[in-house]
Amino acid sequence: MDVVYRCCAGIDVHKERVLVNLRRKGVEGKANLEEVRTYATMTRDLLDLCEWLQSEGCTHIAMESTGVYWKPIYNILGDSFQVILVNARHMKALPGRKSDVMDCQWIAQLLQHGLLKGSFIPSEPIRQLRDLTRQRRKLVDQRAAAINRIQKVLEDANIQLASVASDVTGKSGWAMLTRIVEGETDPTALADLALRRLKSKKPALQRALDGRITDHHRFLLRQHMRQIRFLEQMIGEYEKRIEEIVRPFEGAIPLLDTIPGINQTAAVAILAEIGPDMRQFPDHRHLCSWAGICPGNNESAGKHKSGVTRKGSKYLRAVLVECAWAASRTKDTYFRAQFRRIASRRGTKRALVALAHTMLTVVYHVLRDGMIYQELGVDFFDRLNHGRLRSYYVKRLKSLGYTVEIKESPTAA
Secondary structure (H helix, E strand, O other), rough: OOOOOOEEEEEEEEEOOEEEEEEEOOOOOOEEEEEEEEEEEOHHHHHHHHHHHOOOOOEEEEEEEEOOOOHHHHHHOOOOOEEEEOOOOOOOOOOOOHHHHHHHHHHHHHHHOOOOOOOOOOOHHHHHHHHHHHHHHHHHHHHHHHHHHHOOOOOOOOOOHHHOOOOOOOOOHHHHHHHHHOOOOOOOHHHHOOHHHHHHHHHEEEEHHHHHOOOHHHHHHHHHHHHHHHHHHHHHHHHHHHHHHHHHHOHHHHHHHHHOOOOOHHHHHHHHOOOOHHHHOHHHHHHHHHOOOOOOEEEOOOOOOOOOOOOOOHHHHHHHHHHHHOOOOOOOOHHHHHHHHHHHHHHHHHHHHHHHHHHHHHHHHHHHHHHOOOOOOOOOHHHHOOHHHHHHHHHHOOOOOOOOOOOOOOOOO
């Protein structure tokens, strides 16, 4: 094989140390020269590694994307070398030849011959935004878990508040929970705290709030409510920080917000995962493949096997499926028509993933072209297959014993 890089290095990354294989092309007729060294992952040691590679004339470095351990190495070496971050699944070592030294040698050998493809690494502001949005999502999930634990305590005390109120931690529900924690047990007094539309359900509330609450239940409710207030405060602080980081990319948020099913929060989360610059991906197919939201490609001997989606960004996949669920509930949109069309044949879950795939394709073109979303309409598939749809219904009517005569109306043209 041809040598692409005359002097390069492969790094096998671990938590406390890295093994580096420096590989040089030998003179004509001689084998490649290589040297293996081990460095600790402390900052001073990584700077020594950088100085050694520079002194040897190294130009390109490849390393595995091992957890978060690659990040400090990339931050130090990225300014001096062309660093390629590689998915470990894409360069499996030969069976029976597995050791840390052989790993770094195998990485260097593949890199020298140009057989490695680097992973997508966004710019530093986008990486910061990604950290914030992912942590915010985890806090929201923790808040939802705390609300579920409150509901569990209420069920244990036989207080059926969730059967009447749609949101146990809404204004009315929170006021009732506060009074319960303070020691109130009268169902009528608790039901009087209902606000707005919940006032019309006072008789049902009185029956639902008639339970057997104990000091143990009050203690648990008090702790869960404190946790929810703390989480809401942290979520608010994260949202303020996200607003500061996202300001340079504010032009992309309104564009994504025009897509049905995507609100501002989802737009920021999507932007944090893929960035605003779509030149990182050759086309929308590469983006969907990188995200793991498209069907898998598995063919052998002319037979197509399971098309299960590949692994990708779980954070991006989660927000896209949530947006797809919201888009499937919109009225008079292409997304709703696509969801109903696929769900009737393949089921709801597959339809949601397919719709998420379509939405990511739309996101790619919206960000690449800087244009707002253009709605195709809920009747898009009917207009696309007009002749076949007409033949289908004519055939169905004839099978039911009707004589069909087709006459086009003037408004149809």
